[in-house]
Amino acid sequence: MKMSDEMKKDLKTHLGYNDNELQEFLENPRNIDVLSKTLDLMSKTIIAEVIESHGCNSQHKVGDKFYFDGSGNLLTKLSPKRICIYALSELDKLIHSANELLYAGINPNEMRFNQASCFDSGLKCGGWGNIVMRLSVIERNKLK
Secondary structure, eight states: OOOOHHHHHHHHHHHTOOHHHHHHHHTOHHHHHHHHTHHHHHTEEEEEEEEEEESOTTOOOTTOEEEEETTSOBOTTTSOSOOOHHHHGGGHHHHHHHHHHHHTTOOGGGOSOOEEEOSOOOGGGTSSOEEEEEEEEEEGGGOO
């Protein structure tokens, strides 16, 4: 991937790098590969939908959706006003897996293990409640 000086300047500013750090970043072929797929990645929206819920202290219900951009940043304006940190923290592995599949040119919706449960074990196991979430990836322009 050939980067213009303007692109390098924007990247340096965005990441807060000095000249040496930018050079080190650009010398890593994996970074260049990821950058070459950025436009495709940013055209995606990652959705974690609650598919089971019982006793959730944060009141997450079946059908609730947590929205992330293609890089895994929570889209707060689209997501519920309150999101349990224990649910959110379980999504990092799924979002990372979706990103890796996208980088490899594989449809992340073909991920075999695309569900995660919040940290709380639920009432029957000594906790309070539990939710299960399913991850999917859609084209950003198909977001309603």
